[in-house]
Amino acid sequence: MNDTKKDIIKRTLSLLIERGIKTSMDEIAQSLCVSKRTIYEHFDNKDDLIYHCIDTMIDESSKDINEMLLKSSNPIEELFPILHENVRQIYSHQFKLLDELKRVYPAIHEACLEKHKEQYYSRLKDVMCRGKKEGLFRKDIHEEIIIFYMPIISTALSSQKITLSENYSMKDVFSNIMVPFMRGMLTEKGVVVFDKIITKFKKYTPELQ
DSSP, X not given: OOHHHHHHHHHHHHHHHHXXXXXXXXXXXXXXXXXXXXXXXXXXXXXXXXXXXXXXXXXXXXXXXXXXXXXXXXXXXXXXXXXXXXXXXXXXXXXXXXXXXXXXXXXXXXXXXXHHHHHHHHHHHHHHHHHHHXXXXXXXXXXXXXXXXXXXXXXHXXXXXXXHHHHOOHHHXXXXXXXXHHHTTBOHHHHHHHHHHHHHHHHHHHHHO
């Protein structure tokens, strides 16, 4: 991907977050100070441009999680940023954009999520499998079931986004939903490790809001 295309994607994404997914190509071209012809030299149509913008946004979010994982010392600590991202998203500007995309361009929404779903599932499964080997996660936990229901939990949270964000902080939602969810998967050994990590996590959670 050349620099011009990357620049168009980056600046268009910022514009879409600010103005919404229904922003016209004329408005995009005017805001970017380029001609529509220039945009169409790099993208087939508006759908193609939007797809690349959302794909980039999800990629950047995944990179942030990967950076957190590199700083983690064990599978339990690795699971925190993965689950935290599910909650953080419903309080972010990106969530609003994804929610609008799902309503206006459902096919693009599905295509973007489908592309990144396998990476998310693989990451979560790897963490849980290593946690079992280290005696931190219960042996009777079926990671396939957990992985299947994680998007459902995220969807349930998303559907109540307005009510949640008006009455509760992101930290409240995470502490009352994701923390008990994690505890239920752990062995006694894992709970001991978890209790040490949760103190550390509470310290850096506000910075991620």
